[in-house]
Amino acid sequence: MKKILKLEFIKTLNYPGFKTIIILHAALFVLVVTIAPQFKHPMLKMGLEKLVSFPYVWATFSWVGSWFNILLGILAIILVGNEHQFRMFRKQILDGVSRSQLLYAKMVVMLTLALYALALILLSGIVFGIIYSESISFSGIFDKMPLVFVLFIQSFAYMMLGMLFAFIFKSNAISIVTYILFFFPVEPILRAFFPDSIDKFFPVKIISNLTPLPDFLEIVSKSMIQVNGKAPASLHSMGLLPDSLSVLVSTLVCIGYIVVFYYATKLIVDRRNF
Amino acid sequence: METILNVNSISKVFGSITAVDRLSFSVHRGDVVGVLGPNGSGKTTTLSIILSVINASSGDFSWFNGLKGEVANRRIGSLLEVPYFYPYLNLERNLMITALARGAGENDIPRVLDEVGLLKRSKSAFYTLSLGMKQRLAIASTLIGDPEVLVLDEPTNGLDPEGIAEVRDIIKNQALKGKTIIMASHILDEVEKVCPNVIILKKGKCIASGKVAELLSEKQVVLIESDDIEILTIQLGQNSNCKLLGRENGKLLVELKDNYSPSALNNWLFSCGISVNRLEPRHRTLESQFLELVGKPENI
Numbered sequence: 001m002k003k004i005l006k007l008e009f010i011k012t013l014n015y016p017g018f019k020t021i022i023i024l025h026a027a028l029f030v031l032v033v034t035i036a037p038q039f040k041h042p043m044l045k046m047g048l049e050k051l052v053s054f055p056y057v058w059a060t061f062s063w064v065g066s067w068f069n070i071l072l073g074i075l076a077i078i079l080v081g082n083e084h085q086f087r088m089f090r091k092q093i094l095d096g097v098s099r100s101q102l103l104y105a106k107m108v109v110m111l112t113l114a115l116y117a118l119a120l121i122l123l124s125g126i127v128f129g130i131i132y133s134e135s136i137s138f139s140g141i142f143d144k145m146p147l148v149f150v151l152f153i154q155s156f157a158y159m160m161l162g163m164l165f166a167f168i169f170k171s172n173a174i175s176i177v178t179y180i181l182f183f184f185p186v187e188p189i190l191r192a193f194f195p196d197s198i199d200k201f202f203p204v205k206i207i208s209n210l211t212p213l214p215d216f217l218e219i220v221s222k223s224m225i226q227v228n229g230k231a232p233a234s235l236h237s238m239g240l241l242p243d244s245l246s247v248l249v250s251t252l253v254c255i256g257y258i259v260v261f262y263y264a265t266k267l268i269v270d271r272r273n274f
Numbered sequence: 275m276e277t278i279l280n281v282n283s284i285s286k287v288f289g290s291i292t293a294v295d296r297l298s299f300s301v302h303r304g305d306v307v308g309v310l311g312p313n314g315s316g317k318t319t320t321l322s323i324i325l326s327v328i329n330a331s332s333g334d335f336s337w338f339n340g341l342k343g344e345v346a347n348r349r350i351g352s353l354l355e356v357p358y359f360y361p362y363l364n365l366e367r368n369l370m371i372t373a374l375a376r377g378a379g380e381n382d383i384p385r386v387l388d389e390v391g392l393l394k395r396s397k398s399a400f401y402t403l404s405l406g407m408k409q410r411l412a413i414a415s416t417l418i419g420d421p422e423v424l425v426l427d428e429p430t431n432g433l434d435p436e437g438i439a440e441v442r443d444i445i446k447n448q449a450l451k452g453k454t455i456i457m458a459s460h461i462l463d464e465v466e467k468v469c470p471n472v473i474i475l476k477k478g479k480c481i482a483s484g485k486v487a488e489l490l491s492e493k494q495v496v497l498i499e500s501d502d503i504e505i506l507t508i509q510l511g512q513n514s515n516c517k518l519l520g521r522e523n524g525k526l527l528v529e530l531k532d533n534y535s536p537s538a539l540n541n542w543l544f545s546c547g548i549s550v551n552r553l554e555p556r557h558r559t560l561e562s563q564f565l566e567l568v569g570k571p572e573n574i
Contacts, residue, residue: 007374010367011360090327091358095375095415096348273328 001104004097008105011088012079021075025068026120032064033124037132051214053133054140057125059214062151065121066211069155070183072113073162074176080106080163081172090274099269107262110159118152147211150251154210157254160261161203167268200245203257209250275302277339278423278454279324284333286319286478293319295478296333301456306449308465308486309458311475312568317458318355320475321427325352337423348376351416352425357408359415361401365392368400369415378419386414389444405432413441423454430464442468462564476568489567494530496539497522499552509546515539519566525552 012018037049051060083089089102097105125148130136162179169175183204191199199205245253279301286294294316301307309317322328324335326343337346359368369383387393390410395403403411409432416424429445430438445468449455459465465472466486474482474489482489500506506526510516515534519527530539536555543550 003374003377007371010371010374011363014363014367015360016362086360087358088360090354092371092375093327093344094325094347094352094354095372096344096377097375098344101344271329273322 001101004101004105005108007092008109012109015079015082017078018075021071021078022116025071025075025117028071029065029068029120030124032067033061033128036060036064037128049132052128052131054129054136055142055144056214057129057132058144058147059211061121061125061128062147062211063214065117065151066154066208069117069151069158070180072117072155073158073179075113076106076110076159076162077166077175077179078172079109080166081170081175084166084170085172087274093274100266103266103269106163107160110156110163113159114152114156117155118148121148121151147247150210150247153251153254153258154207157207157210157258157261160258160265161207164261164265164268167265167272201253206245206250206253206257209245210247210254212247275304277301278303278305279335279337279456281320281324281335282333284320284323284330284335286316286323286328287331293478294323294330297475297478297480298333299473299480299483301454303454304452305471306455306469307457308469308472309456309475310460310462310465310472310564311458312460314477315460315475315568316478317460317475318427319478321352321354321425321456321458325350325354325425327354348419349421350423350425351418351421352427353412353416353429354425354427356431357412357415359400359408359411362399364397364399365403365411366396368411369418372415372418376419376421382418382420386417389417390414391440406434406437409433410437410441413444417444417448421453424448424456426455426457428459429457430459430461438464474564474567482567493532493563494534494536495519495556496528496530496536497525497552497554497556498528498550499525500548500550502548506543506548506550509543509548513539513542527556 033052037052039048050056083092083102092102093099122145125145126141129141133140161182162175165175165179165182166172169178187202187204191202191205194202200209277300281297281299283296283298284294285292285296297316297320309320311317319328323330324337325347336342338349341349360371363371365387366383369386370380372378373380373382384393384396387396390413392407392410392414395407400408400411409429413426413429416426424445426445430441433441442464445455445457449468455469457465457469470486472483472486472489473480498506498510503521503524503526507518510518510526510528515531516539517529517531519529521527528539530536536553540550540553
């Protein structure tokens, strides 16, 4: 398996599209998190620097990072689609790679990409947190850090779903279009036919809920309590954030979906005529 | 002799098409076997099944007394249809992927590139190669790790006459080293020059197998013209030295057994009271015999 992983990384790291998408992913994320704190809150007429200070930076960066997970999902589709396009799954089986090894090697690449996404957010979070926090304490840094690890699971889930689509449709173009349409509007439309108690368990909903929108209003207005003594306003109390499953439950269900994506992909790989 | 490959009644059905139909054969160590048949006869599908890239609908096969799948494939150098490589990687890296997959040493790469005359292009990207060079690279990849068996599907595809001769020499050299070789082709000449044994396929079925020399020998054929072709046909049916092949523009095409000459036939016909207007010896090529064989009805 060590040799199989080496060959997997030779072909992946030397693929020009891989470098382009990774650079694009990192650059877009850094650009957004650099610009966002500079905006003034329209109602409170104050900056959003608080959002990127400890400990709020972890929730903010996990949420912003999740926007770009779709890029990693598309990258997973392209990496699998290329194997179909160049008929290299066939060549590798001829050369002695088992069908299971084909799948595991791709999963290791995706785990590595998820680790990269995690590292990007961890490093940026520490840098931005240090720059924007008024005071730095141990608990301030580490309190909400586990949220970032949820992003790791989320990005892996995005890529596993992308890989499943790529194995179903083979063609890069069809897989990418179907994948994006599945996120919007196919699943949201499907969810409309189900009651709230069921619709919150749909895969896209679960995966998205792992990194919920931080309550900007609550975070920003908290700093005003000291001034006027009133309870902070929040998007949640105003009904602007829907009730959803807790992050822990969502994470567990998401892991369940990852297992389902894996077995569905394995079923295809084992039966396919390459 | 040790059996290297045993194929037992494999079939492959694609929708309403039966590409391979209950095919059985075996290959022994050191055999050089040609799989011959027209386009669509099931050659590539058969090789794809025994190399585990497609699953058989029924039947079974095994390599090396019970192996199949990736374990067997690591001991086989194979080329199926057109060469498949990563277009953006150079030749060295593409072969490195093959070497890693096969568990072979990467230091074997210069040797195989040199063997197919591509050593100087080792740093070139695959997409920059001509069709002939791509085919040579595919041959090189089959030789990585010095496998004991070679399975080659149309190995001279896209090569110029010089390239065809070179590839043929490479295959012959491998055969001389005692390698077991299975080579599929629709070109009789290609198979005949390399393989002493053949399996002839038609519509997924094996219609003949054995030594090329026995299956396709250059026998004497004569074209006979007579005023009464029906009586001539009946009379020839009684001569065990003759085999009626068919009619050609109102004349009979007859194959003669070895050591039975056209003049002996003429004398025999004369003794039977039949005079012929014309008796023309014809040279019957291996190609025409092959075409005749694959043109036979399926139930033969």
